[in-house]
Amino acid sequence: MLTATVVLLAGCSVLGGGAQPLKVVTIGLDSPLSGDLAEAGLSIKNSAELAVARANEKRLVPGVRFELDPRDDAGDPARAKANAAAFAANQAMLGVVGPYSSSVALEMTPVLAEAGLAQVSPSNTLPALTWGPDYRGAGKNRPYGTYFRTVTTDAIQGPYLADFLRQTVQVPNAAVISDTKAYGKSLADEFAGQFEYAGGKVLLRKNVEPGTTDFTALVQQIKSAKAQLVYYGGESPEAGRLAAQLAAAGVRIPVAGGDAIHNEEYVHLAGAAAAEGTLATSAGIAIDNLASAYAYVDAYKAAGYAVPHGPYGPYAYDSAWALMLAVGDVVAKNDGALPDRDLRKAVTTALQDVSFFGVTGEVSFDRYGDNYNQSISLYKIENGKWATLVSSGRWAGH
Numbered sequence: 284m285l286t287a288t289v290v291l292l293a294g295c296s297v298l299g300g301g302a303q304p305l306k307v308v309t310i311g312l313d314s315p316l317s318g319d320l321a322e323a324g325l326s327i328k329n330s331a332e333l334a335v336a337r338a339n340e341k342r343l344v345p346g347v348r349f350e351l352d353p354r355d356d357a358g359d360p361a362r363a364k365a366n367a368a369a370f371a372a373n374q375a376m377l378g379v380v381g382p383y384s385s386s387v388a389l390e391m392t393p394v395l396a397e398a399g400l401a402q403v404s405p406s407n408t409l410p411a412l413t414w415g416p417d418y419r420g421a422g423k424n425r426p427y428g429t430y431f432r433t434v435t436t437d438a439i440q441g442p443y444l445a446d447f448l449r450q451t452v453q454v455p456n457a458a459v460i461s462d463t464k465a466y467g468k469s470l471a472d473e474f475a476g477q478f479e480y481a482g483g484k485v486l487l488r489k490n491v492e493p494g495t496t497d498f499t500a501l502v503q504q505i506k507s508a509k510a511q512l513v514y515y516g517g518e519s520p521e522a523g524r525l526a527a528q529l530a531a532a533g534v535r536i537p538v539a540g541g542d543a544i545h546n547e548e549y550v551h552l553a554g555a556a557a558a559e560g561t562l563a564t565s566a567g568i569a570i571d572n573l574a575s576a577y578a579y580v581d582a583y584k585a586a587g588y589a590v591p592h593g594p595y596g597p598y599a600y601d602s603a604w605a606l607m608l609a610v611g612d613v614v615a616k617n618d619g620a621l622p623d624r625d626l627r628k629a630v631t632t633a634l635q636d637v638s639f640f641g642v643t644g645e646v647s648f649d650r651y652g653d654n655y656n657q658s659i660s661l662y663k664i665e666n667g668k669w670a671t672l673v674s675s676g677r678w679a680g681h
Contacts, residue, residue, distance in 0.1 A: 305348040306621055308610055310335060310603060311370040311400075313363055313381035313391065316355035319520045322548060322590045324383050327405055328353045329588045330596035331380045333579070334603035344611040345619060350375075351603075356382060360390035367391035371398030377630050378403070378606035380599060384518075384543075385409035385466040388430075396427040399627040401634050403605055404432040405598035408440060408542065408566045409469050413651040423651060429631050431652040433598045433605070433643065435566040435659055437466070440541055441473030443659045444514075444564045448539065449481035454512050458487035458505045460525070461516030470541045471516025478514075486510045495521055498528045506534050518543040523552025530557035542566050545594055545662055545669060555667040562663050562672075565594040568643055569660040569674040579642040594660075601641035609634035 312331050314324035335351045338344070352373070356363035363382050370376050371394060378401040382388050385407045392412065395402045404412075413432065415424035448454040457478060461471035468490070475485050486508040489501060502525075505513060513529065513536060515522040522544045529536070530553075538553075538561045545563040553561070570576035579600055583592045612633035614621060622629060638647035645656045661673040 306346055307350055307375055308344075308347050308377050308621075309350050309352050309373060309375040310606055311366075311373075311376050311379040311381075312351055312353040312603075313356050313366045313370075313379065313387075314353070314383045315358040316353065318357040319548075320358045320383060320518065322546060323406070323543075323593055323595060324355075325588070325590045326593040326596040327381065327383060327599040329583065329586065329590070330405075330579075330592060330599040331603040333582050333586065334600045334607070337582070338604070338607050343607055344614055347610060347614065347621070349607055349610075352376070356387055356391075358384065358387070360387045363387040363391040364394055367394035371395065371400060376400060377610055377627060378634075380405065380602045380606065382407070383595070384464070385412060385469070386464040388412055389465055392427055392430050396429045399631065400429060401606060401609065401627070401631040402430050403602035403634070404430075404434070405602045406434055406542070406566075406595040407432050408434060408437045409465050410436045410438040411465075411469070413653050414438075425651045427652075431605070431634060431648050433567075433602050433646060433654045434595070435657045436653065437470040437473045437541070437566075439657055440564050440566045440659055441470050441516075442477035444539060444541075444562065444661070445474050445477035445483070446481055447661065448512065448562075449478065449483050454483065456484040456486050456510055457512040457514050458489070458508055458510035459485050459514045459516070460487075460489050460491060460501065462493045462518065462521060463490050464493060464517065466543065467517035469516075471514065474514050474516065491517075491521060493517070493521065496524055498525045501525070502528050502532045502534060505529065506532065511536055513538050515540040515544065519546050519549035519552065523549040523558075526553035526557045526561065530554070537562065539563065542594060547591075550664060550667065550669070558664045559667070560664060562661065563669075565660045565662065567594060567598055567660065568658040569594075569662075569671045570597050570643065571671055571674060573642075573644070573674075575640060575644060576642045597642040601643050601646050604639070604641055605634060605637050605646055606630070608637050608639060612637065
C-alpha cells in the first residue's frame with residue numbers, strides 16, 4: 284500500500300532529462316456517451332479524461348504516458364460487450380474504467396476478465412458483481428478477480444433510504460416499482476426488504492419495462508393502493524415520467540429512488556412541481572464541502588464541459604487514478620520499467636493493494652473488489668433543485 288503513495292509523490296519529479304522515450308499505456312473507458320443516459324456517461328468520460336491529463340502533466344509514472352480510449356455503449360449491453368472485446372484485443376490496454384450501469388457490466392465484465400484486464404467501475408451498484416449472484420443464500424463469493432469498483436452497493440443504498448423513511452420521516456407504507464434491469468430490480472428488492480423489516484408495509488410491488496412512457500394503469504394501481512410513497516428502482520427516463528403522470532392524476536405523494544434518478548433529467552421529465560420533494564440516495568459521498576474535491580471541481584469547471592460532473596464524475600476520476608497507480612506500482616517493482624510478460628496480471632495484482640486519498644476520500648479495495656470507503660449521500664429536490672440532506676452517511680445495519 285505504501286508503494287502507491289511513493290509513486291504518487293515521485294510523479295512530481297521530472298523524467299531523467301527526457302532521455303528515454305515514453306511508453307504509452309492505454310486506459311479504456313466504457314459509458315453511455317449518447318442516448319438517454321448520456322449526461323451521466325459523459326461526466327464519467329470527462330472526469331477520467333481529467334485524471335489522465337493530470338497524471339501525464341505530473342508524470343505520475345516515470346517513463347509512462349497514459350492515453351484514454353473512450354467508447355460509447357449507449358446503455359446497450361451488446362455494444363458494451365463489443366467494446367470489451369476491442370479493449371481486450373488492444374495489447375497496449377492495461378485497464379478499463381466503467382461501465383456506468385450494472386446491467387451493462389454483467390455483459391462486459393466476463394469478456395474483460397477472460398482477457399485479464401483490470402476494470403474499475405465508478406457507478407455499478409449491483410452487489411452480485413463483487414459478491415456473486417447468490418450472495419443472499421450462499422454468502423459472498425467473488426466472481427471476477429479483475430473487477431473492482433469505487434462506489435457503494437445497493438445492499439447499502441436501498442436499506443439506508445428505507446431506514447431513513449421509517450425512522451426519520453415515519454412513512455408507514457409504500458408502493459415499490461422497478462424496471463426489469465439488474466440494477467433497478469436489485470435496488471428495489473434491497474429497499475423493500477429493509478422497509479418491511481423496519482415495520483413498513485409494501486402495498487404494491489410492480490415491474491415496468493425500460494423505455495415505458497405510458498404509466499396510466501400503474502398510476503391507477505398506486506392510487507387504489509393508497510400508498511403514501513412511491514419508491515422507484517431504476518433510471519430517470521422512466522422515473523421522471525412516472526412522477527409527472529402521478530401528479531397529473533392528482534396522486535400527490537412523494538417519490539423516492541436511488542442514484543440513477545439523482546440528475547437533472549429526472550427534474551426535467553417530472554416537471555418542477557411533480558419533482559418537488561423527491562428523495563434520492565447516491566452511492567457515494569456528496570463532494571459539496573469535501574476539501575479533497577476542490578481541485579477536481581475547479582479543473583472540471585475550467586475545462587468547460589457541457590455536462591456537470593454529477594455524482595459519479597469524482598468516482599470516475601478516482602477509478603482512473605487507481606488504475607494508473609497500479610501501473611506505477613508495477614513499474615516501481617520492475618526496476619523502473621514495464622515488464623515484458625504478464626503485464627495485465629501484474630496490474631490487477633497491484634490494483635488489489637492500491638491505497639490513496641483521492642477526490643472522494645480514501646480509496647482502497649477489500650478482497651471482493653469493493654471500496655473500503657462505503658458512503659451514502661441523501662438528496663431532496665427543493666425549489667426545483669437537488670439539495671444535499673446528508674453528505675455522508677452509513678446504513679446502521681452495515
